[in-house]
Amino acid sequence: MxxxxxxxxxxxxxxxxxxxxxxxxxxxxxxxxxxxxxxxxxxxxxxxxxxxxxxxxxxxxxxxxxxxxxxxxxxxxxxxQDLAPDVAEQVLHTTWDTEASIHVFNDTGWLTGQDIPALLEAHVYSGFQYQLTDLRRIPAHAVTKICFCSDHDDLCRLRIQLNEALGNRAHLTFSAVDCLEVLPVGxxxxxxxxxxxxxxxxxxxxxxxxxxxxxxxxxxxxxxxxxxxxxxxxxxxxxxxxxxxxxxxxxxxxxxxxxxxxxxxxxxxxxx
Missing domain, CATH: 3.40.50.1000 (HAD superfamily/HAD-like)
Incomplete structure (x- = not known):
């Protein structure tokens, strides 16, 4: 049991x-x-x-x-556990070859630089919403995880880029076919x-x-x-x-x- x-x-x-x-x-x-x-x-x-x-x-x-x-x-x-500041800094300040939108999570909530109302459909019953902000101004020591949202093929190409740049300094995973996440090691x-x-x-x-x-x-x-x-x-x-x-x-x-x-x-x- x-x-x-x-x-x-x-x-x-x-x-x-x-x-x-x-x-x-x-x-x-x-x-x-x-x-x-x-x-x-x-x-x-x-x-x-x-x-x-x-x-x-x-x-x-x-x-x-x-x-x-x-x-x-x-x-x-x-x-x-939060992302290492150098990892958060690199992910947020690098220009990646992708069409994906970027989303940052920390203890204050969900932060993004793009207004994409369709993403709120998954949160309709809780009312949870993102906060629009300039992601480059977020303190690197206060980032829990970073998510990229796009079609799966685009995210697969992005994952190769992230792996090459970050190596073993982060854990990458698909939480859905259209969402690739950058998480702390382990x-x-x-x-x-x-x-x-x-x-x-x-x-x-x-x-x-x-x-x-x-x-x-x-x-x-x-x-x-x-x-x-x-x-x-x-x-x-x-x-x-x-x-x-x-x-x-x-x-x-x-x-x-x-x-x-x-x-x-x-x-x-x-x-x-």
Whole structure:
């Protein structure tokens, strides 16, 4: 029996309209009633996640910013890591060969230099918004992560540039097909979940985790039971081909799997 359950948000718990379905919410509450600790492991900002947790009346630990922050049930910071200032400086002040928009995250929120209303659609239910600012004026010591948003082919070309420039001074990952993130070295959801598990006195074998994108790879590959969404990125399915695929987020596949796991754990699971 798992003692800690970790969930990605976008493309996993959330349906394509960025809403948490009633069946999913009910299944999460059933886990809580079984004394299984919940944690939400997401690229979203802690300010947004706190708001969502309040509206959903859920009690969970928060792994946010793709592992750059961990917060307790009470909202205390258990772990934090920012980009090295020289990395943030180089990424923000280099002219990259890309069409991507640039987005900076720190403890104040989400900062960008371009007004792109379409990006707010993913945050419609929380009301979380970006702040327009001159990114070159942001202090380099106060940058948690940097995101580039564009089409996937453009971001793949950009990733080559970033790898050549940054080497092993940063961790690069796709949090979606159209979002490439620059994170601190060693920062990912898997390493953050290991920190949280140790804090709670659990082993990683006592954890289950759900995800759909490459930023979930380390987390899914390091827990006792990793589960991949049917709508997952092909690269994730290819790299973790030994893990089961449970179904699509549009059908609330997480709730379907959890209901089966709680009620009929000895029977084989069939995706919805």
């Amino acid at each position: 798992a003692r800690l359950a970790a969930f990605d948000m976008d493309g996993t718990l959330l349906m394509p309209d960025h809403r948490l379905g009633d069946k999913t919410l009910s299944a999460l509450k059933r886990l809580h009633e079984r004394d299984i600790t919940l944690t939400f492991a997401t690229g979203r900002h802690v300010l947004e996640m706190r708001h969502l947790m309040g509206t959903l009346s859920l009690e969970a630990f928060l792994i946010t910013g793709n592992g750059t922050r961990i917060h307790s049930l009470e909202g205390d910071v258990l772990y934090r 920062c990912n959801k898997g390493s953050a979940l290991a920190v949280l598990s140790d804090h709670l006195g659990y082993s990683m074998q006592e954890c289950m985790a759900f995800g759909d994108a490459m930023n979930d790879r380390e987390m899914l590959g390091s827990v006792g039971r990793g589960l991949i969404m049917g709508n997952a990125m092909p690269q994730l399915m290819a790299e973790l081909s030994h893990l089961p695929v449970i179904g699509h987020c549009r059908n609330e596949a997480v709730s379907h799997f959890l209901t089966h796991w709680l009620d009929t754990p000895d029977l084989p699971y069939s995706p919805e």
